[in-house]
Amino acid sequence: MPDKKHLRGMCDMSTPFRIGIAGLGTVGAGVVRIIRKNAELLEKRAGRPIEIVAVAAKDRKRDRGVDLSGFDWVEKAGDMATRKDIDAVIEVIGGSEGVAADLVRASLENGKHVVTANKALLAHHGYELAQLADEKGVCLMYEAAVAGGVPIIKALREGLAANEIKSIYGILNGTCNYILTTMRQTGRNFDDVLKEAQAAGYAEADPAFDIDGIDAAHKLCILAAIGFGVKPDFDALNIEGIRHINSTDIAYATEFGYRIKLLGIARRENGKILQVMEPCLVPIESPMGIIDDVYNAVYVEGDFVETPLLTGKGAGQGPTASSVVADIIDLARGHRLPAFGIPARDLKDAVWADPGETMNSYYLRLMVIDKAGVIADVSAILRDKNISIEGLVQRGRAPGQPVPVIITTHETRHADMMEACDLIEKLDCCVEKPRVMCIEEL
């Protein structure tokens, strides 16, 4: 029989929900700001007050623009794990190893709930941590780890839980999307736009993590684990970044009716799961084609729901902290569920599809010497590999000089395409490694 207790689980709803915040960078300071500003509202929504008991950060003196008075300042973040006056530890330090990882492990071990924004940690150690949380009867929450303020973890783990998920497509890195959008809008080249993005604070001083697709791949890995009920497996991911994309590619993509996006793809293919992060061409008017600038987007296909799309800014203090606090409210309210939506013991080792065996249409950019017989040589190689040309553009004349040749293909086995590229690269007329991107007709 339902009764009042039933409504709130076994939480004692009359006492405050007490948290410790480890890390007071952009996100941590944002969490403090929200909890201070919206305290009354949060109490109504959580059913009890949310109380910041302790904070931890390296530099005690730095002005973070928020009032930190009244919080216990902990020297070693790790000490939060064992404090009796903390219900949940909020880990916003970052990094897949070291202090953050140790803190999360120790907190779960000591029966504390954990809220984190740490995608790297989840991508690398998510399975182990989910097991630990289940074992200790606590929750590991991480809405902020993917797509900032967009509640995609909740949508996938709960809102779409009725579905067997067929595919997930994501634009998951705002920096990359900003660079690609700006390249298109200005006609400028990659290096140039990257430098500007760094100056504007949209890209890190060391941009590798973003532009090589690692950050986005961490997020895809988490989405795939929830969607398909598999152990997150970052090492199984094929990752390609956006460094090699030039303004020629962007211009020709537009001419063919496409946008270039760094796209995360996780989908069922013949009983296996394909998981790749790579720049792709998507139709201009498609759900992913219209997502520009620093926006993230996730598009999901289930067996019953028809392709919902969630989009919004994927980073920044407000959106990211908003998601961290949503998790805190959930926990305070007594919301409990396993980290990846099903008990960790039920997460399967995925059978990953071999990307070489997938069928796709392709965009191919060659730089070849403008001379007789080049197209004949290239098209002979494609024919021998059973690759059917859908479109071909060679424009401009520069006898004896390198010119771009753009080819789009019909559906082709990926491995055949790669072999054809290797053969084309060996042609005398070919002066640069051929560049290949999938065309995803979303």
Added chain:
Amino acid sequence: MPDKKHLRGMCDMSTPFRIGIAGLGTVGAGVVRIIRKNAELLEKRAGRPIEIVAVAAKDRKRDRGVDLSGFDWVEKAGDMATRKDIDAVIEVIGGSEGVAADLVRASLENGKHVVTANKALLAHHGYELAQLADEKGVCLMYEAAVAGGVPIIKALREGLAANEIKSIYGILNGTCNYILTTMRQTGRNFDDVLKEAQAAGYAEADPAFDIDGIDAAHKLCILAAIGFGVKPDFDALNIEGIRHINSTDIAYATEFGYRIKLLGIARRENGKILQVMEPCLVPIESPMGIIDDVYNAVYVEGDFVETPLLTGKGAGQGPTASSVVADIIDLARGHRLPAFGIPARDLKDAVWADPGETMNSYYLRLMVIDKAGVIADVSAILRDKNISIEGLVQRGRAPGQPVPVIITTHETRHADMMEACDLIEKLDCCVEKPRVMCIEEL
């Protein structure tokens, strides 16, 4: 101290979660289909089996394309409310009064959780039902009531719970959006496209509920209640449908860089809340401008999160049933929260803003006789009401015949605009009631 019980609240997770489904139309049959097909998956996600105990529908003989064997067939839906072997009643009958309303009330009264897709019921009686649910310690869930398979209720009520919501914009009726999109793409007129939509099953035989904005307004009312913590108040809503929009409007909107959308708006304005449902012009490239066909979309502005957008198909068996089953999984898992995100006793009587006092840019379409002095007369009226013209188009010549004149304005007080329209209508040259639509620069 957290323990195993803590993880699942006080639910007994070893027993099946037992439901009764009242109504076996499109949605009800879809719920049965999902629970049959994905039983194993749902059990993992819910932590326990979901068992359909009983079903109720008028016509027992109709083939619904799903296997109904093994379920107890209940003659009177209302009987489900008192059955001891049912944990939650799934109301998918529809209608704000009558059988559906009685069943929901009786079920809550008898301590059963309720899952419903019934937006009319919630818009009209949401506050009373939320009170009853709180009092009895049970939950009233309704993800399917707004935007079909798009988990917008969960996003707003939980995912964005850290925020004070500033505004909510929604395209909430797929039929209207389909009609407006088709009018634009084909240049055809409203009546024509409506007839086609009826033939194709996108519009009801009696389309008033959709095209007059009632259905969308029900949904907006629910979103506003959650977003602003107010009692749902359907009667306070200003509603205007899309019947009067013609192909001239659509063509000129495009020329000015806009799309026409039936837009639900709920936003804070000077300490009050504005709540309107009306066709508006939105920029072609804006988040709402790009939502076409039968797609729904909801766009939310919070004080911390930056404008997340959720979109997807707003109707259909699969998407709607997917949302109903998501609610069932939530309940089975022990997820508990008040109907509108905060206890019903905390829901406020909203102070609604007077639409007349709002400031907006406007689109104005006049049908006037093509003769000397007309523009002078019209612009004098606008000047006297302090309305500044931003753009004006009169095209084509038909001396002595009616021609359209399209005017866009700078920001203007709504009431002034309405008074100006009344005066313009009285001009001899004016042969038709002037048509006004807001321009929302999202």
